[in-house]
Amino acid sequence: MPIDPIPNFKREIDNFLELAVSEGIISDTVKSQLMVQDPQQQILYLLPKIRKCLNKPPGRPIVSGECYWQLKGTTMGASFAPIYADLFMGYIEEKLIYDQTHNIYLEELDIWRHYLDDCCLFDSIEERYMKLRSSVQKFTVSQIGVSVFKKKNGVPNRFVSQCYNFYLFPVCFAQIDTEFSVQASSSAFLSSYGFDFNKLFKKGIPYLNDVQEAALQNKLATGVFAIYRLLSGDQLKSFINVVTEWIVTAEEGSSIVLSGLSGLQVYDLQIILRRAIPTVWTELKSTTEVAVYKVSVEKRKILETSADCTLIEKAVNFARGFTNLFRILVEAHKPLVGHNLFLDLLYLHEKFYRPLPESYSEFKNNICCLFPCVIDTKIIARVTWKEYSFPRAGTLLQISEIMSSKLADEQMNPPEICHADECQLYVDHEYPHEAAYDAFLSGSALLKMTYLLLLKKDL
Template sequence: MVEVLKSSFEGILPVIEACIKDCSFIAIDTEFTGLSSNELNKNSLFDDGAARYIKQKDHIKQVTVSQIGISIFTEVPKENRYEASTFNFFLFPVSIGPVDVRFTCQSSSLRFLCQHNFDFNKFVYDGIPYLNEEQEILFHQALDDSLMVFESENNFDRREMKLLSTTIAEWLATAKEEDTIRLEKPAGVSDYSIYTQLRQTFPGISICCKDDTHVECQKLEESKRISKQLDEQEKERILDGILGFTRVFRLMVKHRKPLIGHNCMMDLMFIYEKFYRPLPDKYADFKRTLNELFPFLIDTKHVSSHLRPQFKETELFNNTGLMNLYQAFSSKEGMYIVLFSPSVSHSHAYTRYKNKSMIHEAGYDAYMAGYIFVRLAHLVAMQGVSSLVATPLTHRQHWVAMKPYIGAINVIRASINHISIEGPDPVSVRPEWLLVQSKKRAYPLKPLQLEGMFSAYGSVDVLLQGNREALVAVGNHRCAKDILTAFKSHNCLRVTKYVAWKHSPVARSLLWTSALMSGGVCAWLVWSASKKDS
């Protein structure tokens, strides 16, 4: 694993680009500052794909990505082996010029990160910036605006820039024309701030941020003094620095390598919102565009959940959580459940995770997702193959076997178990809702009370329809059956299967309307007939 910070990003980027260009597939994972912004955004068994998207869309706009891991897997030809090069990026949103990102934090999420040794100093002080396309346009317009003068609102920046300016002024007092000075670049201060502020203060020098650690200044002859405005090369360097991790995202899109995640719907939505464009209002637009960006998406949570019934006799799929699957598949049984299972190793210089478990560090979680994909792909590809004719398989053969799972993204606690980014979502296989009605006026229904009563039988969610009526969504058919049986003779509650045409207020209203219209037509016919008879 390589830890990537703002101070080291430019130096490592060419290595990352080379790895992406030559790899077989990329696994990803993200960590963020909040899981749910309010009670209304909680996951529910009532949710279909569109409802879940809207809930998460509103939440994702309010929080930010604190860390992203990419683990780049490359097949080693003729060795039945994959090598993983893993990068763990600390990210921090831009706060410069016209772009000043605001985000919220959830205390439980921050506590969770603390429990897993997340370094908040690296996050804030050395986190890599990023922009989506909307923010990039805004920032580019500001760079092109000849009237724009940057004034930092950050006390730390002002203090550091004042110290840097003082040092340059003292040097200029004795410097000769063409003399140069190399100074340490203030940590956390952007190239944009350095270029614009020093250009305004010292028009008689040229300024160049040679790398991420030093600033080089040269005293110019009177005739060579330059404009206070930025030239195109300076603008490009500044913009590249502000784009930061967005440049990695664009490399991933450009090279169109298979993208692997585990239970990754939120990861994908964060990636879309923060590095591409604001999430669209329409769920269908999101799916279509995501499919265009990453046409080869696989969610190992969905794959493992789908395979679990076929491998009941093993214990590999008892728990399809990321860590549990990784431990199962890296065990002796998991590695040799089928013949010629490929080995997976860390590339040279990427060995931090070799003998250390660092669960919930984004890079480590990305590596685990990629490792699980290799095991699942080989397991699927070898189904039905006799041991007498079995041979090691190539990545191409693994990928062909996994094609049925492309574009299927797991959804937890919803009316469907996955969404499809390639077309319509699957039909729900959950049981029908239950309708709960109070038998007594003095017994109003309360969601928490009902959840407490019904959750003893399995996963449930309650949606109140009024003081005396509620809908209940259940996790499985056994849970529904047990609740109906247990409350069959309840003193205060009537529990029945929900029938849309019978119980829906809209359906009932339509039925009454139809009945009234039918009655009116009948009355008119009777009246017409009697009038003719007379």
């Protein structure tokens, strides 16, 4: 403020008090008690509550210059106040939040957080989206499971499941070299359930979202890029030496085979050889081999124009990897079923479609376009548990076990779910937290819960 407003405030208050005395509302004694002779400018401090919002945190006001006698609670700023708050909140959590006997809403409690005595049962969906968005952008997708359910022809109430498990690893090609974080607790958790990290890093399937694919196509087409070499310097030098020594004496039309390659290396090597030597043509002989042919310059031009699919298109298609299957699933317009899959939807959008938008409403519209029918078995379980007196279940595996045992006990005629002949891994053994197994549990739980809900409706 440009001037100190206190003198004006004092003058207005003094005039108001004089008026009150003249009209007999207050006495001179009361006026003297209310009138401040030497008012001091007060300072309003705000302590930012960064735990609630990092960008625009709300403030906790603290007024200086006066002393107050606090009748209840502990004095703000006292060193023992946080200890009392922790003890109190610990009691509340033990008796009201985590006690399965008294908290009948425990399985419906998605979020519980507290900082000292400030607690939060839930964020708004927009706040939750923004927090998860930043996490999804930092991490990668290690594994995706797909379980396809089909009704068996000629057999009522019987379904066949086909399960597929995919290890994924971000593509490293041309100028795409994805950085991602690894959380120690998550890695330890996966390891305890037999996750194959060697398979992840050595044989993980690549993937691209739309933005990455467009950038890759542009860089490969223009040829102006610094390649993140999939071949080591010694490997590349060895292959080039073999080709340059061979081509000196080789006759036109003859060929040699370069082997010992893997993944995108077969395309990396072909791009390098074709751009470096105008009298060679390359073809993919197998997933680990490249055939090199000696051709004339004229023949090379004919081959380049007559090829059904360019080398760049083949390389991009290979780099697209799992995204090809993702697009097939989108085009199929089948229901997408999962358990507590809000976070899964964010990963699907970010890694295989487009980077997550800042707006939650835009994200929601995009998901609705990709998958018009999304079914969360966690929500269906809540409805089913309200209709039936089932024991509490917090995990997908618990829900599946309760459903199977209760349907058997009641001697009902539930849906019969069997595995396809080529997918027998999960017939006799459980593989909790393996992506395909969890996908199978989600689909089978949905079929059983739907059966029970329809049965209740008929009754």
